[in-house]
Amino acid sequence: xxxxxxxxxxxxxxxxxxxxxxxxxxxxxxxxxxxxxxxxxxxxxxxxxxxxxxxxxxxxxxxxxxxxxxxxxxxxxxxxxxxxxxxxxxxxxxxxxxxxxxxxxxxxxxxxxxxxxxxxxxxxxxxxxxxxxxxxxxxxxxxxxxxxxxxxxxxxxxxxxxxxxxxxxxxxxxxxxxxxxxxxxxxxxxxxxxxxxxxxxxxxxxxxxxxxxxxxxxxxxxxxxxxxxxxxxxxxxxxxxxxxxxxxxxxxxxxxxxxxxxxxxxxxxxxxxxxxxxxxxxxxxxxxxxxxxxxxxxxxxxxxxxxxxxxxxxxxxxxxxxxxxxxxxxxxxxxxxx
Numbered sequence: 001x002x003x004x005x006x007x008x009x010x011x012x013x014x015x016x017x018x019x020x021x022x023x024x025x026x027x028x029x030x031x032x033x034x035x036x037x038x039x040x041x042x043x044x045x046x047x048x049x050x051x052x053x054x055x056x057x058x059x060x061x062x063x064x065x066x067x068x069x070x071x072x073x074x075x076x077x078x079x080x081x082x083x084x085x086x087x088x089x090x091x092x093x094x095x096x097x098x099x100x101x102x103x104x105x106x107x108x109x110x111x112x113x114x115x116x117x118x119x120x121x122x123x124x125x126x127x128x129x130x131x132x133x134x135x136x137x138x139x140x141x142x143x144x145x146x147x148x149x150x151x152x153x154x155x156x157x158x159x160x161x162x163x164x165x166x167x168x169x170x171x172x173x174x175x176x177x178x179x180x181x182x183x184x185x186x187x188x189x190x191x192x193x194x195x196x197x198x199x200x201x202x203x204x205x206x207x208x209x210x211x212x213x214x215x216x217x218x219x220x221x222x223x224x225x226x227x228x229x230x231x232x233x234x235x236x237x238x239x240x241x242x243x244x245x246x247x248x249x250x251x252x253x254x255x256x257x258x259x260x261x262x263x264x265x266x267x268x269x270x271x272x273x274x275x276x277x278x279x280x281x282x283x284x285x286x287x288x289x290x291x292x293x294x295x296x297x298x299x300x301x302x303x304x305x306x307x308x309x310x311x312x313x314x315x316x317x318x319x320x321x322x323x324x325x326x327x328x329x330x331x332x333x334x335x336x337x338x
Contacts, residue, residue: 007033007167009313010185010194012174012208014040016150016299017291018200019157020306021313025198026164028314033194034158034166035187037173037204050152051260052299053244055091055145056114059104062324064112066304069319071144073303074153081156084149089241089261091145092128095248097138101256102248106140115143145244147260148300157302177211179285196313198289205292212282217330218293277301279308279318279325289313290327 011022014036022034054074056067078085095102109116119127119139133139158168169189176186177197185192201208206215242261249256259271277298282288289312291305298305304320311318323329 004191004193005033006193007031008194009033009196009198010035010183010192011198011200012185013199013201013204014158014168014170015200015202016154016157016302017294017305017309018198019154019161020302021198021200021291021309022166022168022306023157023161023164024306024310025313026161026166028310030314032161032166033192034161034168035172035174035185036168036170038170040158040168040170050150052148052150053091053145053258053260054086054148054300055142055244056112057091057093057105057109057142057145057246059101059108060324061108061112062321063301064108064114066301066320069307070301070304073307074148077153077156077160077303080160083152083156085153085156086146086148088144088146090243091142092139092243092245093142093248094133094137094139094245096136099248102138105246105248106138109140109142117141117143141243147244150299153302174208177208177288179212179282179288181287183285183287196287196289198291198309198313200291200309202292202294205290209290212285212288214282214284216278216290216292216327218278276329277305277325278327279305279312279322280327281312283327286315287313 008030009025009032011018011025011032011034014022014034018034022032025032054067054071056064058064058067074086093102093105095105117140119133119141121133124131124133124139162168169187172187172189174185174187176184178184178186183194183197185194185197199205199208206218209215244258244260246256246258257271277294278290278292280290282290289309291309294301308318308320308322
């Protein structure tokens with residue numbers, strides 16, 4: 001075992017949230033270590049793959065508000081890294097006219113003055129002739145939405161972190177965390193001491209939190225990702241201008257179903273089904289910060305989540321109202337269930 005090493009901050013988990021958090025800490029001149037249990041890059045977490053949707057279309061105002069800054073920070077990373085990370089495609093949102101979820105999407109976009117287009121049946125059939133809008137359904141397009149190149153983005157932010165002097169150590173599993181004014185983190189290869197840690201370990205968050213005497217009501221969920229073969233080659237491709245899309249929950253599904261145009265596998269279109277994040281300090285140790293529960297829609301928020309977790313780690317006032325994301329909400333939920 002090597003000698004104990006010291007850092008200002010340690011981030012555990014090098015997915016999109018951890019990588020952006022480490023990057024923000026390094027930008028704040030903190031000597032930062034980013035730990036990852038697997039060899040990078042890997043496909044074991046939630047940040048791998050070629051594409052993700054980026055959008056302002058949300059039912060909740062807080063997410064749309066956060067996405068305003070996200071777009072600016074993604075653009076800044078593109079400039080700094082000199083690589084394209086985003087492609088605007090628009091987002092086609094469909095749902096039953098009287099569906100609560102669809103109406104909230106629409107209301108929130110209008111209230112926030114997000115550029116959008118409402119599509120009636122006639123316009124829909126003209127603009128998107130290869131899709132059918134069922135009777136009783138409405139559709140709109142979030143014009144700001146598009147595709148993020150996920151693997152490329154992870155690589156870019158990690159490289160920027162390293163340019164700022166940040167250290168990445170992969171294939172190092174954390175085996176113990178000893179809380180205190182100075183936190184001791186033991187891994188399969190070394191022992192580290194730090195003033196602050198940030199845990200962004202995805203499905204492994206509760207396993208790490210066990211060492212700190214905390215467990216969160218997190219549930220690891222398998223999300224089905226399907227690739228549908230195009231009957232007509234390239235009809236649903238980025239090159240043909242096919243948008244990302246969301247079908248809100250309705251009679252046929254208890255979940256929103258969302259998809260992306262064919263890109264990562266030519267001739268195949270990606271589909272999957274979509275709760276609030278956890279962004280908070282440990283209730284007993286203010287120098288242990290937690291980012292978890294991204295529920296399959298957190299990738300696009302990476303830059304702002306990284307900024308927020310950095311602010312919490314540095315003891316700064318967060319840029320956003322984090323009440324929807326605080327750990328104490330689980331206590332309120334438990335009491336209301338009694």
